[in-house]
Amino acid sequence: MTAATPIRDVIKNILTEYSTLLGRLFESLSHELDGRTVIASEKPAHIMAQIIKLEARLRDAVVEPLQAKIDAVRTEMQDQDAYTRKLAGALYENKVSMEESLSALEGESKALQSGQQANVAFTDVLSYASKLSKYSSAPPNFDPNNPQLALAFEKPYPDEDRIRQGMLYRQYMTSQEASAMLDESSESESEASDTLENIMHGTEPSAEANQALFDLDLNPDLDM
Structure with missing residues (x-):
């Protein structure tokens, strides 16, 4: 049998040979029951040994390759299932993230709409700023051009x-x-x-x- 021989042809040839061996086996058994002499190559034991070898050939040629293909398909299905589960988990996480983002955007949109509807006058803002300016100011010797410059500590007055x-x-x-x-x-x-x-x-x-x-x-x- 070559690698290019289809499995169907292999099985057909083995079954044909198996049928021939079974015919010879029954014929040999019939001759022994009749008391006729049977040559060694046609004795039942010899034919049974050939049938056992034929079954081994059938297993090697058909069963094991098919089982290997079945195992490969099963492994591929398991890998595909794992990938599908992973993809489903990633899609769920993206869905949750998108829902959170949409919720945050809705909150910001509502806040923006509320701010637009409030329509605060600039005079109110200036008035509020002027009130705050009475209680908040820059420390002494503060340089607005260099706000990172550390100032020396000055204790409260009067000490x-x-x-x-x-x-x-x-x-x-x-x-x-x-x-x-x-x-x-x-x-x-x-x-x-x-x-x-x-x-x-x-x-x-x-x-x-x-x-x-x-x-x-x-x-x-x-x-x-």
Whole structure:
């Protein structure tokens, strides 16, 4: 048998030979039952051995190739099924992603429509900005041309030392503490007194005098 021989022709030839061997087998058995002499090549045992070899040829020529094809088709079907499942999973993920995107777009569209329907006047925006500007501003020495430049830390004003030198703090001091501080802050007190006197006489005090007058102590219970 060559590789180009169709399986149908192979099966036909084997079945023809199988039929011939069966005829010889029955004839040999009939001769032995009649007591006639049978040559060795026509004995039943010899013919059965040929039939067994013929069945092996049939298995090798037909059954095993067909089984190999069946196994290949089964493997291909399994691979195709796995690919189909993977494709279905990817399609489902894309579907979920598209639904989420559509939902987000719908929310943005509704927000945009609400904003358009609100029709906020520019005067309201300017008014709101002016109100915010009273409570928010750039830090001191801020350079708008270089916003990334780090500024040095500045503690809140007035600091503790300024507060302790204020007039509100001094009213709670003992005479000894007042005498001790008098030597250190006589100049500041003089400026504060001058400022009060100027105010009483209707004279505008200087900026330094105003600062000395309003150096308030908001923490009188703290120690120096």
